[in-house]
Amino acid sequence: MRKLILLMFLGLFTSCELFTSxxxxxxxxxxxxxxAIDWNDVDQYPLFEGCDxxxxxxxQRDCFQNQMLRIASDTLDSLSFEVDNELEDTLYIDFEVDEHGFISILEMEEKQSVLNEIADFNEQITERLNNLTVAPALKRGIPVGLRFRLPLVLNTQ
Structure with a gap:
């Protein structure tokens, strides 16, 4: 009788996993x-040459952002625009770094005040900033795409 009670007692504490395949x-x-994976974060940010x-x-994030801002700033410095009216505005550019490390512009905010002064502004910026490359972001050791937004401050004063 004790053996039967002991077997029943052990059976109650036996994991149900014994019965699953x-x-x-x-x-x-x-x-x-x-x-458990946080899909909104990466393990390693995209890295430009010179980032550790x-x-x-x-x-890593700061290095990526600083390098991207430097590239955008250099791009704007290399362009020459003549405007009739002063411009003071902020445009937002949405970028994607794909799993191969190619940077492309997804969307660029269009502000009529800017387009009135510089008709092909968006095209020139897009042409200069598309197709940059970096080491892609990593999630669990696998290259993944990443989207980010860059503010572009215009001030002609």
Whole structure:
């Protein structure tokens, strides 16, 4: 009788996983792992040459942003526009770094005040900033795409 009670007692504490297949266990673990991943963040930011891939994530992010801002600033400095009226405005440019490291403009805000003064402004900026390349962002060691927004401040004063 004691053996029967002991077996019943042990049976209550035995995991139900003994009765599930290995395939079902693997599927459950994969689903748990996928739910635990923060899909809105990357493990490593895109890196321009000169950025340290072993640096902490925040430093990588800062390096990427600073290099991108420097490139955009150099691009604007290389362009020459003549305007009749003063411009003081901020445009936002949405970029994507794809899984191969190619940077492309997804969308550029169109402000009529800018287009009235410089008709082909968006085309010139797009032409100069498209097709830059960097080391792509990584998520769990896999190259992934990343989108970001860059403010472009125009001031002709």
């Amino acid at each position: 290995k395939e079902e266990q693997t599927k459950n673990r994969v689903n748990e792992e996928l739910l 891939e072993t640096a902490p994530k925040q430093i």
